[in-house]
Amino acid sequence: MKPYPLQCKPEFKERVWGGRALEQFGLELPEGKIGEGWMIGDHPNGTTTVANGELAGMGLDQIREQYGSEFFGSKGFSxxxxxxxxxxxxxxxxxxxxxxxHPNDHYERLPQGELGKTEMWYILDAKPGAKIIYGLKDGVTREQLAEAIEQNRILDCLNEVTAEAGDSFYIPAGTVHALGAGVLVAEIQQNSDSTYRLYDYDRLGLDGKPRELHIEDSLNVIAYENSGATYMKTNLNASGEWLTLARSPFFVTEKGRVEGNWPLQTSPESFVIHIICEGTGSIRWADGELNVKPGECYLLPANLGSYSLEGSMTVLRSYLP
Incomplete structure (x- = not known):
């Protein structure tokens, strides 16, 4: 079978903090407060199926089993x-x-087969004044944080950052964090669904009951000295160049602006994922062309080889280091 860019049918997750904003990308949401669209995933809690081309209807897990490293690359597996x-x-x-x-891969209380979770956020849109909690204040120790939690003043220990469209946040495992109201985000992360909650504003869940907290696990996995978290503005000086937003042991994510034709290439080591942020255009390869628009995510197989991005658009590119 000839390789081609895969687009998946998203797995949608209702969340108490979610809404309907993903509809602006032309996505058909189920009823409820939809907080997450899992756009490309191969996890027990959500495995996406291919929506286009010859492999339509196949789950990402089935493609992994059938095509293996040919499609995903020699590094393309946990x-x-x-x-x-x-x-x-x-x-x-x-x-x-x-x-x-989030824990790292080595935390002994992780469920069997579950990964840790290093991730990054790219802010697609933000309401004026939107905030993000991003790390502990300098010098906060485990003992001080535990005491603050006990006294219901954890927010005194946390850094708060104003978020704007185009901001990028790298969040290694062990970083205390929280997205604030009014942001629309593209998230690239390890294939994990492990989250430990420290504080939830005394909020009730979708079932009308208080949501579970995980204080002991959280205190165990926090990186108190320096988690390695960084954030940046991502203004681009020119088209046809990649700006590195995050470089971790688990993924590299870059931002680029397409104006006209941009020839690119996959490698045998890794697939490439493109997220379309703004504008419109197309992905062209030897055997075809796909028109693309904001909010769409494409998995380019490692054996695709030469391809090009065309049009006028801003894209993210992620691959394995």
């Missing part, structure tokens, strides 16, 4: 569980998310 190593999401945050932290 060493821990053999699955596709990344999870790509779009997030609609109409309310504040819980204050949370």
């Amino acid at each position: 060493e821990k569980n053999g699955r596709f190593p990344l999870l790509i999401k779009l997030l609609d945050c109409q309310d504040d998310l819980s204050v949370q932290v």
Whole structure:
């Protein structure tokens, strides 16, 4: 079978903090407060199926089993569980998310086969004054944080950052963080669904009950000294050049602006994922062409080879290091 860019049917997740903003990308949402669209995923809690071309209807797990490293690349599998190593999401945050932290791959209390979660956010849109909680204040220790939680003043220990469209946040495992109300986000992360909540504003869940907190696990996995978290503005000086937003052991994410034709190439080591942020255009390869628009996510097989991005648009590119 000849390789081609795969577009998947998203898996949508209702969240107490979600809304309907993902409809602006032409996505058909189920009823409810939809906080997450899992756009490309191979996880027990959500495996996406291909929506286009010859492989339409096949799950990403089935493609992994049938085509293996030919499609996903020699690095294209988690060493821990053999699955596709990344999870790509779009997030609609109409309310504040819980204050949370993610473990790394080595935390002994992870469920069997589950990965840790290093991730990054690219802000697609933000309402004026939108905030993000991003790390602990300098010098906060485990003991001080535990005391603040006990006294219901955890927010005194946390950094808050104003978020604007185009901002990029790198969030290694161990970083305390929370998206605030009014942001629309593209998230690239390890293939994991492990989240430990430190604080949730005494909020009730979709079932009308208080949402579970995970204080002991959170305190165990936080990087108190320096998690390695960084954030940046991502203004581009020219088209046809990649700006690195995040470089981790698990993924590299870059931003580029397409004006006209931009010849590119996949490598045998890794698939490439493109998220279309703004504008319109197309992906061309030896055997075809796909028109693309904002909010769409494409998985380009490692064996696709030469391809080009065309049109006038801003895109993210993610691949394995």
